[in-house]
Amino acid sequence: MSLSAVPLPPVAGPDPAKTSSEAALGCLLVAGAAIAWSTGGALTRFVEADDNWTIVFWRSVFAALFLIGFMLVRDGPRGTWRLFQNMGLAGVGVAICFATASSCFIIALSYTTVANVLLLQAGVPLFAALISWVLFRERIGAATWIAIAVVIAGVAIMVSDSLDGAVSPIGDMLALLIAISFAIATVITRRKAHLRMTPAVFLGVAMAACFASMMADRFAVDARDFGLLFALGAVNLGLGLAFFVSGARLIPSALAALISTLEPVLGPVWVWLLHDEVPAPRTVIGGAIILAALLVHFGWEYSRQRRAAARWS
Template structure:
């Protein structure tokens, strides 16, 4: 798998677009889950996304080798269980704490990449991971106690990190359509199974909820998974994780823009730290590579 190259910058922009889309959904999700069970919301959302992707990408799915298909399904199951645990956890703790603990995947990712695939990272990556965690804490935390909700959310963060590492290792640019569709199938199966102890998946209560769920299924679900799968074929897993920690920054920005929240110094400070972490792993290395090239060019002139 190629993790660097010409597609790297475009992959970063794609991943930023995905996190912006995810950030835009927080206000909608809060409204919908106030009127239907969170696990029903997840089941309906991901079933719609899976059906759409399997229809649109039937040919790429058939072209996947058996090994890639099983890898995609396993990654989807990981992501689906993570979504389920995160949803159960947020019911037992505050959204701000949930957002912070979920963002801990940025810490788990380099350790898992090192342990599972012997991937090594420069010191700046580890510093950037720590900086991102501090930024998330400033942005999200007003208090913190370890309870069952925090533990469930921490488990979801570990599974998200496994998904990021696995996707970064197995994803290939040519398999993005098929892999993303198979992953979405795995997510949908997990979410539907999670509703069975209650009653099975219940449908949205009204038209407004349907519109929100269809948007989150097709744009924040299917399209986002496709772009993430393609992007991670062009960049290391830890870099992807740090870029994705901008999600709560986008969420806070949308909340302020829509008048749901007021802009606070904590938002500005926390967001700045997260963006600084992304700068460390994205822009700084590019500038360091560019300067010697420029110096060589001037000497040759």
């Protein structure tokens, strides 16, 4: 009997059930990140410190402490060290992106309005999709493009009450840099899905803390603000970053960026609940449009994956 007559074992293809479960987990983790990030505005309202760089410094320090503690508990000292060794240039790139985004956010707000920043940040899914398509030919479905367009329109409606004729080129360019940095970090995290990017975001917030330490007028805060800044660092920033880099590696870049737009939708809800500040009608309408677009898109993706799994079974 010749070797050519020996039947070869079938080549195992991707397991649709596993792929579907990983995608669902990725969506949940990125949504969890958006929920954590959305608490930032409401918590910051309670902080009495008037130096923004002091806030950035302590927020970044506590985020760094949370992230290093998270890695030590999950992976142990040796495992954590290996994560830093393995992150390579991709991890450094993600760190620079997150350090740039977190630092530019504060600077941008001193030149332009929150509305302008939010409007430009709504372009993150678009930038992530374009970068993935141009550089890596990652296919972006028509449904995702439609959802991105609807989300941008929803954010535009949300912030339309706050937009004015004053345009600051510096502020708006910084806001654009925030969106592009976040999109690049999302794409790198997805392309290097075999790497855990938790050490990269730790490095990013550590870089932001170092930069803020050079800009802050003082570091002393009272006990109340210290507790609030701990929550802002550990929960709002640290936990959010840990969720995001864990989930973004499991789903397409455009989808991860799209889900993260839950942040501006949920932000006014926390302010309403904690500060009794009723959102403006356009904020509610725009938020409802974004939420509906995301829910419809998730439902379509779930249905598509179920059909794919049925064909493989």
